[in-house]
Amino acid sequence: MKLKNLVVLLAVIMIVAMMVIPMPTFMLDILLILNLSISILILLIAMNTKESLDFSIFPSLLLLTTLFRLALNVSSTRSILSKAKAGNVIETFGNFVIAGNAVVGFIVFLILVIIQFLVITKGAERVAEVAARFTLDAMPGKQMSIDADLNAGMISDKDARGRRQKIEREADFYGSMDGASKFVKGDAIAGIIILIINVIGGFIIGMTMHGMDFSQALSTFTLLSVGDGLVSQIPALLISTATGIIVTRAASDGSLGDDLTKQIFAYPVLLYIVAAVIALLGVVTPIGIILTWGIAGLIAFGGFTMQRSRIKSEEAEENLQSEQELEEVRKPENVFNLLREDPIEFEFGIGLIKLADATQGGDLLDRVVAIRRQIAMELGLVVPVIRIRDNIQLRPNEYSIKIKGNEVANGEILLDHFLMLNPGAEEHGIEGIETTEPTFGLPALWVNEEMKDHAEMFGYTVVDPSSVISTHLSETIKKYAHEILGREETKQLIDHVKEGYPSLVEELVGQTLSVGEIQKVLQKLLKEHVSIRSLSTIFEALADNAVYTKNPDILTEYVRQGLSRQLTSQHTQNGVIHALRVGAGIEKKLAESIQRTEQGDILALDPESNQRMLQSFTESIQQSSQLEIRPIILTSAGIRMFVRQVTEIAFGDIPILSYNELEPNVEVQSVGVVNL
Incomplete structure (x- = not known):
């Protein structure tokens, strides 16, 4: 057996022996100070743990400290009743609380006991019970979540095993805390009963066995009983507080002190409001402005200090992030990031930012979403994400559409104007700025709001700038759809069809045609504006005819015949x-x-x-x-x-x-x- 295990066993045996063997008062003083030290240490550890499992020994430690405290109670009670003495520690605590008035001191002690029993101990017991129940109820869901992550390949077997062990430990811990909290409750009740026995029994023994008069016996044994109760109840109060902290502790990245300063003082402006309320309290109540304004000033200064510290912290974090980004850019391997190209880009001048900014009423982003849905319905092509950004190199009202980094279309529009197609508009007196409709190259006019209403009266087609851009973007994507469809996009379409037609895809892909050969056929169809939405029909035609030829031109003709309807x-x-x-x-x-x-x-x-x-x-x-x-x-x-x-x-x-x-x-x- 290891030495440390032997020491723990001997310590438990000595605790039990203390209940039977009388102890000298100097040894009792040492053990009482040791009990107080252990209680303070447990409270500090509970405050600095990040998760409850970091202090998983707490339930067992709670039982041992309760047993140690009760053994000290038994030893001190024996000394008080037999010798009318209990050492310097108990007498010092009694004198400090009673302070010459036994009645007031006794009442203060009772209040302390009531606070511990009814508030902290009862609350910790209830929280431990609820935490144990919810932890056990949540176990099946957590286990299913781990299995789902494991099946999806998001975690390894080792990670899954570790997470399962953690869940089991949490269940064991909170179950143990539910039982251990009963010790705290029992300890508080025992402390009250022991106090009553010490006072009544000591009063009787003092008058009958020690020859004391009524007042001397009442004063002596009240002082010793209150001192003994304080020496026991203060460590018990600390342990009870630690119990409450442990069972109410949520997982976080810091200690209780860090969480308090980060979360409670996360809003420095609110401290100014508190300071204003306290200052107003000194004006409208008899408390006086000297006290209230002094406290309000301290609170306001604290808010100012935290606000300034927070600003500096944010600036330092931004600088650190900028340095990290710059460092990332300097890395040789990050040069490859410069080679990336977006499938579709829409760039516009600074004058058109309003159309893309939803806060200014722009709906361009919503229209882009609608365009992707429309093309998926019409052509069966899943359009990649369209990169939308401003470009100061363009004229303020100019825009550019790029496919894989190359410009394929551009145009220029006028905000606060409307585009009207112009087949003889001058006949009706409609005035505007002559231009060319960017999508189909038709003659058009940019007209203002007044002329727009006038043109609509005569049946002319009038569209707003956002519609002009969205139409141009939509038609451009349709025109170059065959270039947008690459092997990766083709593989995604194949995987989608495989969900509904697994046998068809297994026969066609890999055994008969490669992904690249299927891509070529789909590209040829899109180039002639033939929808590929009916992929199952296309794959059926390919599977039937690919056994005779792999030529994509001929396969395309067979597919077209299969799409005759x-x-x-x-x-x-x-x-x-x-x-x-x-x-x-x-x-x-x-x-x-x-x-x-x-x-x-x-x-x-x-x-x-x-x-x-x-x-x-x-x-x-x-x-x-x-x-x-x-x-x-x-x-x-x-x-x-x-x-x-x-x-x-x-x-x-x-x-x-x-x-x-x-x-x-x-x-x-x-x-x-x-x-x-």
Whole structure:
């Protein structure tokens, strides 16, 4: 057995022996001072612990100190009743409290006992009981939280094991405190009973056995009983206070003193209010201004000192943070942060900050959220977070839209004005600043509020600056959606489909096609403004045809045919599709110009034929425009993608469909035939 364990065992045995073996008064004085010292030490430890488990030995220590205190009570009572003496410590405490008046001293002592028993001891007992109950009730939820974090990979097995052990220790601790608090309550009751026995028994013994008269016996034994009670109850009061602190202690990062100064004095301005109330109390009451104003001045000075200290602390923290950020920037590995690029950026001049500031009534941020939802619904593309920031290098009213760090669109708007599309607005006397609508390049006017109402009366389209920006941003994202969709975004879409169609995804991804090959097909669809929202249909078509070819161009054609119902619905107007048919001459020329290579089919069309084809398409499209019809270009399935290659640069916005991509029940009205 280790020496320290042997010392503890001997100490407990000696405590029990004290209840039976008489002790000399000098030894009693030593043990009483030791008891007081231990109580003070326990109180200080309780105040400086951060968590209750930091003082987990407290329940056992509470039992031992209670037993030690009761043993001292028994020894001191034996000495008082048998010798009418109890040592210097007890007599000193008795004289200090009684101070020549036994009645007043006895009443003061009773008040002290009542405070300990009814306030601190009862309160600590109740808090310990409630804490034990709530700790046990919370155990299943805490265990489930640990299991969830472990399954999610947020913590390791070692961390989970440590957290479970902590929960078990907390339950054991608060359960022990619930029982140990009963010792404190019993100790307080025993102290009151022992006091009554000492006074009554001592009074009788003093008159019968020690030959004292009535007044001498009453004075002597009251003094010794009160002194003995104080020597016992003051340590008991300290232990009871420590018990209350332990069971009411919430987990924190500091001691009780740190928490008190941080939380109670966290609002220095409130001290000024307290100082003003105290100062006013001295004016309107007979207390006087000398006392109240002095205390108010001290409180106000304390508030000023804490406020100044807090400001200095915040400045020091900001400086330290700035130094840490600068140090982080200086690290060689942080150079890679400069290589990061945002998928989509929206920059604006300082004059347009109002549109992005919600406190000034700006709704641009809300509109951006709506744009992301709209594109997800229309194209099936999850748009990444759009970085919005001001740029002093831009003109005050200018804005810029960037895709992966490169500017793809810009514009300029006038705040406090409205954009009105201008097909002959001068005929109705509408005046404004001539401009070009940034999204579609149409002629427009910037008009003021008065002219806005005037224009709306004549049926003109008038939009506010936020709508101009949001429309431009939305159309730009749709135009460059194929560039925004990368492998990472494709993987996220695949994972989303896997939740509902696990077998389909397992068959397609990895075994048949890679993520990159699927990405290429989706990009080609988005480039022609075909929605990829129906990913399950797209994946079904890929799974059916990828066993024959891995060529993304051909796979895209198969997917488009699988989306025939969607494409037909997308381009149908009032149940009819208006189409420019590609003539047999162009189809034959394109078919003859296709060359087979190892990388796939390529179009080797001579420049002269290419120019003649573009001229024919231009003339036919212009004729359709005169009829106010926006047609599609309709061709055979085998050469659709090559017709797209020829017309992409000049007519990238005009849909090109094959006959296989239309539902058989749709009505197709021919508005012309394109021939060489």
